[in-house]
Amino acid sequence: MAEPILRLSGLSKRFGPFVAVKEIDLDIEEGEFFTIVGPSGSGKTTLVRMLAGLEEPSDGEILLHGERINETPANRRPTCMVFQSLALFPHRTVGQNIEFPLKMRGVPPVERMNRAHALLRQLRLPESAYRKQVSQCSGGERQRIALARALAFDPEILFFDEPLSAIDYRLRKTLEKELKDIHRETGKTFVYITHSLEEAMVMSDRIGIMRAGELVQVGAPDEIYSRPANRFVSEFMGEVNLLEVKRNGTGLHCPSLGATFTGPAANGFESGFLVIRPEYLRFLRPGESAENQVEGVLYNEYALGSRIQYQVRVGEQVFLVEKLREQRYHGNLDDTVTIGWEARDSVLAPE
Numbered sequence: 046m047a048e049p050i051l052r053l054s055g056l057s058k059r060f061g062p063f064v065a066v067k068e069i070d071l072d073i074e075e076g077e078f079f080t081i082v083g084p085s086g087s088g089k090t091t092l093v094r095m096l097a098g099l100e101e102p103s104d105g106e107i108l109l110h111g112e113r114i115n116e117t118p119a120n121r122r123p124t125c126m127v128f129q130s131l132a133l134f135p136h137r138t139v140g141q142n143i144e145f146p147l148k149m150r151g152v153p154p155v156e157r158m159n160r161a162h163a164l165l166r167q168l169r170l171p172e173s174a175y176r177k178q179v180s181q182c183s184g185g186e187r188q189r190i191a192l193a194r195a196l197a198f199d200p201e202i203l204f205f206d207e208p209l210s211a212i213d214y215r216l217r218k219t220l221e222k223e224l225k226d227i228h229r230e231t232g233k234t235f236v237y238i239t240h241s242l243e244e245a246m247v248m249s250d251r252i253g254i255m256r257a258g259e260l261v262q263v264g265a266p267d268e269i270y271s272r273p274a275n276r277f278v279s280e281f282m283g284e285v286n287l288l289e290v291k292r293n294g295t296g297l298h299c300p301s302l303g304a305t306f307t308g309p310a311a312n313g314f315e316s317g318f319l320v321i322r323p324e325y326l327r328f329l330r331p332g333e334s335a336e337n338q339v340e341g342v343l344y345n346e347y348a349l350g351s352r353i354q355y356q357v358r359v360g361e362q363v364f365l366v367e368k369l370r371e372q373r374y375h376g377n378l379d380d381t382v383t384i385g386w387e388a389r390d391s392v393l394a395p396e
Contacts, residue, residue: 048111050075050234051096051202055105058091065091067258068105073236078228080237080245082281083255089238090206092255096236097126097204109201125200129207131191133179139165140175143193150198164193168227184212188220196231205237209244221247242282246270254278270322275394279320284354286326286364288319290393297393301362306337311393318394323354323367325390328374328382335385339364343380357384 049072058066066088073079081089094100096107098119107114114122125146133142143164144157152160158175165172168189174182179190188208195203209217225248228235239245245252246266253263254277262274273279276287288306290297292315296305299319308319329338341359353373355366366384368374376382 047075049073050077050110051236052108052111053096053105054108056092056095056102056107057104058088058095058100059103065258066095069260071253071260071263073234075234076232078225078235078237078248078250079253080239080249080251081253081255082239082242082245084240084281086257087255088258089240089255093126093204093206093236093238096202097124098122099126123201124204125195125198125202126204126206127191127195127208129210131187131208133187133191133194135178135180137179138175139170139177139179139182139190142179142190143197146194146198152198160197161193164196167196167230168193169223185216185220188212189223192224192227196233200233202234202236205235207239210239210241217244224248254281272392273320273394276318276320276396279318279392279394284323284365284367286321286323288321288362289317290319291316302339302360304339307388308391308393309388314393314395317396320392320394321386321390323365326364326366326384326386327368328366329385333385336388337391338383338385340381340383343374343376343378343382345378346374357382 051073053069053071056066056069057064069092081092083089091100095102098117102115109122134145140158140161143161147157147160161175162172165174170186170189174186179187182190191208209220221244237248249266251264252266252269253260254269255261256277262269262278269278270282273282279285279287288299289301290299290306290308293305297308297319298305306319327335329335339359341357341364343355344358345356347354351370353368353370355374357364357366364384
């Protein structure tokens with residue numbers, strides 16, 4: 046196999062007695078869109094700052110094409126960072142902002158201008174924007190300008206620190222798709238930081254989930270969503286039904302419901318949680334059955350655009366059931382309903 050473009054080995058960062066990043070081992074492949082996701086304080090920004098050369102590791106190694114770069118300053122690495130604040134020069138023109146890193150490297154003026162115009166076209170900005178003041182640009186335009194500046198000197202890796210977090214939902218969804226398109230068009234390696242599950246799922250080839258300075262799971266979006274490593278990952282990756290269970294012979298006993306369920310095969314599992322995504326639950330009509338089923342009361346429903354989410358109460362346990370509009374439940378609130386799921390559609394997760 047080809048050597049990864051970036052390899053982290055035992056990478057740690059301490060601030061006094063506080064350990065912000067703990068012994069991370071990770072390979073990032075060339076051309077990959079890798080997203081690091083985690084709640085505030087999980088260490089994801091500290092990690093990406095080390096990779097970009099803005100923080101020096103306390104322990105471990107960062108290898109770029111197999112060469113150690115721990116002490117290499119940011120301006121001597123073939124990488125670039127797009128910050129949440131974008132860090133544009135507000136009183137300079139768009140062209141001056143895009144050309145800035147090229148000017149710092151001594152690129153001649155005509156070559157700088159040609160490169161800036163090419164990037165404006167690539168990022169779907171009118172070439173007339175070249176002479177426009179950044180202060181006159183919209184939020185979406187500024188995002189594109191920051192990306193153009195990052196691409197200006199043709200870096201091997203682009204790092205992004207939550208660049209879409211401060212813009213409105215509709216524009217964010219547009220820019221998510223555009224970033225993914227740009228990644229494909231350029232073939233560059235993107236390492237992206239966000240606290241948004243939605244962003245990570247839309248754009249990434251692989252996702253790393255961080256918690257308390259550690260990478261708790263790394264995998265493709267579908268893999269992490271369908272097979273979470275533990276309860277934290279299952280809850281972080283979206284709404285979920287969690288049943289606390291213990292192994293009971295060939296079944297899984299759920300004390301809170303006083304019931305035993307059939308679960309997926311899991312060697313060595315003794316206790317933890319049975320995880321069922323809302324879309325895998327279904328309403329059972331009279332005469333229908335499932336490997337696992339419970340009876341409860343339809344308490345509420347929530348319209349989610351093309352989907353509808355239902356809340357079914359079974360004793361003290363609340364189940365979420367999610368269906369496409371054309372598969373909606375035809376009944377009334379407070380109906381007694383039976384919901385069910387198949388063992389293959391559930392996952393066992395330790396605490």
